[in-house]
Amino acid sequence: MGRLYITCLYILIIALPNCTATDILSKDSPISITQTLVSSNQVYELGFFIPGNSTNRYLGIWFKNITAKKIIWVANRENPLSVSDDGSSLTISDDGNLRILDGQDKTVWSTGLRGHFNETIAQLTDMGDFCINDTLSGSILWESFDYPGNVLLPGMKLGTKVNIKGKHLLSSWKNDDDPTPGNFMVGLSAEQPPQVFIWDDSKPKWRGGPWDGGKFVGIPEQYPGYSNQIALMPRNSQEGAYLSIHQLYSSDIQWLYLQPNGVFQLKYWDDNINTWDINWEAPAKLCDVYGVCGAFAICNNTKRGMCECLKGFVPHSNDEWSKGNWTRGCVRRSELLCEKNETSLAFGKTKPDTFWEIRGIKLPDYYIYFPNMGNDTCQQWCLGNCSCKAYAYVPGIYCMAWTDELMDIEKFQQGGENLFLRLSYADSDPNTNLGEKTNTTKVIISLTTIGGVLLLCGFAFCTYRWTTYKKGRKTNLDHFNSEDGLSRDTLQEDALRQESFELPIFQFKQILVVTDNFSYKNKLGEGGFGAVYKGMLDDGQQIAVKRLRLLGNFGQGTEEFKNEIVLISKLQHRNLVKLLGCCMEGEERLLIYEYMTNKSLDTFLFDPKKRKQLDWPTRFNIIQGIGRGLIYLHRDSCLRIIHRDLKCSNILLDEKMNPKISDFGLARSFQITQEHANTSRIVGTYGYMSPEYAMGGVISEKSDVFSYGVMLLEIISGKRNTEFIHQEQIYPLAHAWESWKEGRGIELMDPVLEGSGCVSEGLRCIQVALLCAQDLPKDRPTMTEAISMLSSETELPKPKEPLFTLQRLSSGQEFQNMCSSNAITISMIEGR
Known part of the structure; x- marks a missing residue:
């Protein structure tokens, strides 16, 4: 009897470990919907769960000993099980893959390993990584860290968007009850140096600025040493780089979480109040939202208007800007020296472009960079390239330059980088910064402007009276010498009275309205005989208006105008631009074409x-x-x-x-x-x-x-x-x-x-x-x-x-x- 008792006790002791939670899944021990795996440090747990009020069941990982249950990884996000299916299980198949089976033993989800692996086990590690291990070689064949959901844990990698199959990218849930991938995604950009982005489908929602070797310069430090928790690991050029985060202390429980609404948060567990708290999030303010102010504008949360044009720029649409619609941004007020053609230079100032320093900002998007190029060389490169709009010199990145629109600039209260904006000499008034002037400067400029206007009006009036007297109020234009010996009166007859000429005539005031008074923001380009402006007619048709420059009584322009309206109005071919009309009022000669996108x-x-x-x-x-x-x-x-x-x-x-x-x-x-x-x-x-x-x-x-x-x-x-x-x-x-x-x-x-x-x-x-x-x-x-x-x-x-x-x-x-x-x-x- 005593021997039987000892034998039973021995069997019970051997069997006890099999009744406790384990972190290992083998072929012989699948788990059902009521069983779980638990990491050896008792921090993470894997099993089946039902999110919120959902009618679907999923396999996932969560923090074990925290009452506010948070799911940090889901296997079958797009292939849920039915709540009514009680026979579901997680198993390792004969080929070594993990498989989720429904009650009829049909595969709902699989790890999809290629090849045949006879000896594999799956383990939930102390870092929250669920791995398939080859017991013969000891190598890891698959791991959940490569396929994150909406959470980035310490030890995970955040990868580049160009990577295939979405590996190492975060994607939001559709809502709190549905783990199906939502609209938002977090990852690194493929450029060099990379930026961290939140994308709404394919559109950027937020970005963290370029990596300077220790941090993203568009994320000012919220507390000292935050950058010690992140590292960028270079990989081969085809896969880009990877960002990883790590714990400062082993007792910390923290994770980066992408909410269904696209907000990216750094969360941690606060034992004192027994809840999850937020350490950092983005976008946190309206200025954090990508491109909220449009191109060539800066966003400042401390200012009532929030958005303002950069120095030397004006709103693309004053009406939209006054209503708080800033998305179309700003346009340059004055041409850069290098943008002027030879004719413009002959009649205008030729003072060089300058650079204006904007301090403490989030640098714009769409940059190019030149590693190991010094600050002075960087400035010279930018000045020597007409397409260069601005440059910056950032320690760890060196020379950065912008040749496209300056997009997504934010003013920081602390930290940030300095940007050198290229301006024409006319816009480089040292008393102004981002469109602001001191009160004294405003008064001086106002008085000077008023006095100048009065003087100019007086001069114009005297000139008008003298001209009227000399010309006897003539309304006909003087004759001019040309190759064909035609007069301007004759030109108008040729243009307007020929039997075959049916070109619509536009009024000058109409063209002024549709081109916003020939504003610089609507200027498409300039040639030897005049500039071309974009406009839109009342019916919504876009047009291009060529405003010819008439250089003196014997100059160029009029003959060219005649050629256009007489010749091209008679030509119809799909590979010739279409002339829609013209305008002749006083000295104005305008040609209206179809707009080419x-x-x-x-x-x-x-x-x-x-x-x-x-x-x-x-x-x-x-x-x-x-x-x-x-x-x-x-x-x-x-x-x-x-x-x-x-x-x-x-x-x-x-x-x-x-x-x-x-x-x-x-x-x-x-x-x-x-x-x-x-x-x-x-x-x-x-x-x-x-x-x-x-x-x-x-x-x-x-x-x-x-x-x-x-x-x-x-x-x-x-x-x-x-x-x-x-x-x-x-x-x-x-x-x-x-x-x-x-x-x-x-x-x-x-x-x-x-x-x-x-x-x-x-x-x-x-x-x-x-x-x-x-x-x-x-x-x-x-x-x-x-x-x-x-x-x-x-x-x-x-x-x-x-x-x-x-x-x-x-x-x-x-x-x-x-x-x-x-x-x-x-x-x-x-x-x-």
């Missing part, structure tokens, strides 16, 4: 970022579209037109990137039987002019063919015609011929096209471009022949050496003296 070709082709949008099919479509437009002008239209000013800035792109030839101010009409003409007024852009036109004033359709060839090389290479090759110091046209002759034509192609499979088609385009840009007109194909060559597979003629352009430059200064800017049309008067 993507502006001009040069804004994409010569921009380091935007050029990537021009893949080879898009470029080839543009090449063919321009060619079709020229065929129509030369051969198929009711008039025979020579454009004379073909260049990338005169090729507009619609919303589908289809090309449209614009700017017919310099165009000439020919008789159908006329092959060429001579002119004493040589106009156009140097670098695109054919040799016979630039040197002798001879015009023909082959003049446009030459310009087309130059444009072809620009479209293929992504380089401006006037850029010279630094190593050889020759024009790209000559460089293209030498490269083609030596079998190195592929080197001319834009690097962003690499891997697009366009080599053979691109090389053919280069050869056609060289044929179009031959020195002698007889050696160039017609536009019809050129387009046929691009599309056919026949063998092409071999181009000759371009002697006219094959000239080596001794210095960059000589190059500058020879050519004008590609963006500006120039005139060269040469008597014959």
